[in-house]
Amino acid sequence: MYNVAIVGGGPAGIFSALELVKLKPDWKILLIEKGKKIEQRVCPMRMGQQKCLSCNTCGLLCGWGGAGAFSDGKLTLTPEVGGHLVDYMEYKEVEDLIEYCDNIYLDHGATKTVFGTNRADFADIEHKATLAELKLVHSPVRHLGTERALAVLKSMQDYLSDKIDIINNEQVEDLIIEDKVIKGFSTKQGNKYMANYVIVAPGREGADWLSKQFLKHKVEMVNNAVDVGVRVELPAAVMEPITSRLYESKLIYHAPTFGDEVRTFCMNPNGEVVNENYNGISTVNGHSYADKKTPNTNFALLVSKKFTEPFHEPIKYGQHIASLANMLSGGILVQRFGDLLDGRRSTPQRIKESIIQPTLSCATPGDLSLVLPYRQLLSIIEMLYALDKIAPGVASRYTLLYGIEVKFYSARVLVSDKLETMGVKNLFAIGDGAGVTRGLMQASASGVYAARTIAKR
Numbered sequence: 281m282y283n284v285a286i287v288g289g290g291p292a293g294i295f296s297a298l299e300l301v302k303l304k305p306d307w308k309i310l311l312i313e314k315g316k317k318i319e320q321r322v323c324p325m326r327m328g329q330q331k332c333l334s335c336n337t338c339g340l341l342c343g344w345g346g347a348g349a350f351s352d353g354k355l356t357l358t359p360e361v362g363g364h365l366v367d368y369m370e371y372k373e374v375e376d377l378i379e380y381c382d383n384i385y386l387d388h389g390a391t392k393t394v395f396g397t398n399r400a401d402f403a404d405i406e407h408k409a410t411l412a413e414l415k416l417v418h419s420p421v422r423h424l425g426t427e428r429a430l431a432v433l434k435s436m437q438d439y440l441s442d443k444i445d446i447i448n449n450e451q452v453e454d455l456i457i458e459d460k461v462i463k464g465f466s467t468k469q470g471n472k473y474m475a476n477y478v479i480v481a482p483g484r485e486g487a488d489w490l491s492k493q494f495l496k497h498k499v500e501m502v503n504n505a506v507d508v509g510v511r512v513e514l515p516a517a518v519m520e521p522i523t524s525r526l527y528e529s530k531l532i533y534h535a536p537t538f539g540d541e542v543r544t545f546c547m548n549p550n551g552e553v554v555n556e557n558y559n560g561i562s563t564v565n566g567h568s569y570a571d572k573k574t575p576n577t578n579f580a581l582l583v584s585k586k587f588t589e590p591f592h593e594p595i596k597y598g599q600h601i602a603s604l605a606n607m608l609s610g611g612i613l614v615q616r617f618g619d620l621l622d623g624r625r626s627t628p629q630r631i632k633e634s635i636i637q638p639t640l641s642c643a644t645p646g647d648l649s650l651v652l653p654y655r656q657l658l659s660i661i662e663m664l665y666a667l668d669k670i671a672p673g674v675a676s677r678y679t680l681l682y683g684i685e686v687k688f689y690s691a692r693v694l695v696s697d698k699l700e701t702m703g704v705k706n707l708f709a710i711g712d713g714a715g716v717t718r719g720l721m722q723a724s725a726s727g728v729y730a731a732r733t734i735a736k737r
């Protein structure tokens with residue numbers, strides 16, 4: 281019997297464990313993770329494999345460190361981005377939690393440099409953005425890069441390994457709930473683990489599993505907006521005036537035709553585009569290394585759409601669009617912006633003739649207009665033209681658009697201001713999988729916050 285059992289070894293689960301160990305060193309804590317230990321994690325595509333093999337447990341997303349392990353390791357140091365924690369607590373409290381978690385990252389070896397702290401340094405960018413009807417969100421960033429992110433998370437694994445029970449390669453299947461109180465969970469491997477408190481932190485990869493569990497156990501959820509879009513890749517020189525000072529720019533636009541919010545997300549200067557696999561569905565993402573540079577910069581353009589009654593399955597909607605891209609291309613589809621505007625598919629020859637070459641070489645040249653709904657596609661085109669006003673060259677005919685990028689955090693668990701599920705006592709739902717966060721820093725902060733509540737009880 282455990283005092284606390286944590287499901288998922290991503291930043292949210294790890295920071296819950298770190299805080300619990302600090303506050304309650306004598307408690308029995310379990311962290312269960314369906315993927316491997318961090319040093320054993322591999323993604324065949326990172327080892328030179330041309331196509332995503334749709335591994336049973338995706339090495340890129342699952343295992344110690346979760347999606348954070350091979351992430352770009354951009355720690356955004358503001359409550360403004362990366363999640364919804366300000367919906368549950370005071371703004372100042374989120375700021376304090378971020379500072380607290382940032383110090384833990386530093387203790388475990390995070391880089392010291394922070395980009396975008398002094399607003400005066402980028403007043404000209406802000407000015408141009410305003411004229412282009414774009415909102416530039418002030419968000420200082422500490423950039424680890426993929427190699428450093430791995431080392432920092434490995435240091436946390438080493439620190440916790442003799443203080444808590446860590447079980448890898450075991451997948452939680454069913455929550456055990458009696459009289460609206462959590463009792464523990466059973467696993468696919470046939471084991472049962474009982475605990476006074478359970479923290480579920482399964483990430484976006486486990487978001488579908490979590491929403492099915494909550495549907496089954498009648499735990500209430502609300503629809504978040506569905507974020508669907510593309511990953512943009514262009515010559516690093518185009519974004520350099522912005523990325524050299526801000527590292528990444530968070531820009532928000534309300535596309536004129538439909539009025540939907542379009543935002544830039546996860547910008548990776550000199551980075552590479554990657555393929556990830558959510559239970560058999562290939563989607564696209566990006567990251568960069570601290571030392572290894574490519575000539576390209578990539579970022580996502582996500583269009584947010586919130587569905588109203590009677591639709592209740594935003595995750596399925598995202599999966600459906602991504603599956604369509606998979607069906608047409610065998611995985612990830614890539615198209616030049618000029619070809620999209622000309623109403624024709626991109627071909628290997630057209631891409632070869634471009635001034636920029638895709639860093640995700642397995643992407644199949646194709647036609648995004650056969651995949652994305654008109655609403656999202658037009659909003660993306662309008663956003664590219666707006667961005668072109670602050671970074672000329674964004675709307676170049678050579679700009680590459682990869683599809684589909686989708687964020688699976690669209691079903692938000694109904695939790696209290698303590699992140700405890702409304703319907704089930706002592707069950708806490710945190711991180712990206714619960715829909716309350718969407719980035720490393722707020723996911724980590726949600727873990728600390730849940731741990732403190734539990735320790736206080």
Ligand SMILES: Cc1cc2nc3c(=O)[nH]c(=O)nc-3n(C[C@H](O)[C@H](O)[C@H](O)COP(=O)(O)OP(=O)(O)OC[C@H]3O[C@@H](n4cnc5c(N)ncnc54)[C@H](O)[C@@H]3O)c2cc1C
Nearest residue numbers: 288290292314342346347352354452483486711712719720
């Ligand atoms: C390529 C890439 C680049 C990124 N770059 C950045 C960035 O620069 N900055 C940023 O802020 N964010 C970035 N992110 C997003 C960031 O990684 C996530 O926001 C963050 O990891 C979420 O943390 P989490 O703990 O909620 O979930 P995750 O990190 O997804 O961890 C969840 C864990 O739970 C495990 N799990 C799921 N279901 C079960 C189950 N049933 N039983 C047992 N275990 C289970 C999974 O295997 C996984 O390891 C990036 C993500 C990717 C993929």
